[in-house]
Amino acid sequence: MPADPPRSPDAAPIAFIGGGNMARSLVGGLVTGGRAPDTIRVAEPVAAVRESLAADLGVRVFATAAEAVDGAGTWVFAVKPQVMREVCAGLADAAQATRPLVVSIAAGITIAQLERWLGGAAGVVRAMPNTPALLGAGVTGLHANARVDADGRAAAQALLASAGKTVWIDDEALMDAVTGTSGSGPAYVFLLAEAMEDAAVAEGLPPEAARTLALQTILGAARMLTESGEAPAELRRRVTSPNGTTQAAIETFEAGGFRTLVAQAIAAATRRGGELSRAHD
Structure with a gap:
């Protein structure tokens, strides 16, 4: 394996x-934020992906995780x-040593x-970013x-702030709720956009x-x-004129159980997160 290039002492x-x-x-995000690319090492089994990362971002790339984590x-x-357990097992000795x-x-x-698969006690931060x-x-929920x-x-x-906002979660049990709210959340907005588009076409x-x-x-x-700093409820109130078109639409949403449906959807995603965890154990 080639030796690491010279780097500043404060950039491990x-x-x-x-x-x-x-x-x-x-x-x-790290590179754009000023981190030296030669201090970033990426393990990726697909050669084309490795080549793209090296060419586009200037980082060091490796075919195996063991090579990438060295140092x-x-x-x-x-x-x-689904492959996390196997990957961790292959790095357990190195994790315990370093x-x-x-x-x-x-x-x-x-x-x-993660601790168990890596062979014992480890300092771990669990993060849930979204697309x-x-x-x-x-936005990323973090628990350490x-x-x-x-x-x-x-x-x-x-590290995670390079991709957007971060929120620390004190209780790890709530990380599945982070997944249900923001991890899966972009798809909820995409579904709304899809429904609005279809409805507009249906209107001609x-x-x-x-x-x-x-x-x-x-x-x-x-x-x-x-950007406004206002609560969602206040912004909604401001655009909902009494007896106007928006009020007619909002009343239809509410009559159809919109809030209950959203709550049920997030609860279902949260519950599924816990099930997936148990499935990989």
């Missing part, structure tokens, strides 16, 4: 195990949950599982076990116009929510 290597879309977004103080597990900060973005995998992280507009000190928490937060609008109207409406509303 960070290793990503898995080079898929979410890992790429985090790596890209790295932080390991970011960005593999699919005691890295472990960050996992695998949905449904608990800290206890808008690919645009730097995501007691073995992660203040520096480790800061390092994990800086041309498909292209319907799509533009639906998408820009959602984009504008999202910006108002994030």
Whole structure:
């Protein structure tokens, strides 16, 4: 294996195990934020993906996880949950010898599982990002076990902040609710956009116009929510004139059990997160 290139002493290597879309977004955010690419190491079994990462971002790439983690103080597990156990088992000896900060973005995998698969006590941060992280507009829920000190928490937060906002969750049991709310949440908005577009076409609008109207409406509303500082209920109140068109639509939503349906959907996703965790144990 080639020797690491020279690097500044304050930039210890960070290793990503898995080079898929979410890992790429985090790596890209780190590089854009000023981290030296030669301090980032990515393990990815697919040669074409490795070559793309190296060419586009300038990071060091490896075919195996064992090569990538050699000398790295932080390991970011960005593999699919169903292969996490096998990947961790292959790195258990190295984890016990070097005691890295472990960050996992695998949905449904608990800290206890990661510790067990890595051979024992480890400092682990469990993270649940969502797909808008690919645009730097995501949000990530984070939970750290007691073995992660203040520096480790800061390092994990800086890593995930490269992809958007971060929220610390004190109780790991609530991480499935993070998955149900924000991890799966973008699909809820996509479904709303799909339904609005279909309804607009049913009312007679041309498909292209319907799509533009639906998408820009959602984009504008999202910006108002994030930039105005006002609560969603207040923004809704302001655009709902008494006896107007918006009130007619809102009353229809409410009569159809909109809030209950949303609550049931998030509860179902939360419950499924727990089931997936048990399935991988």
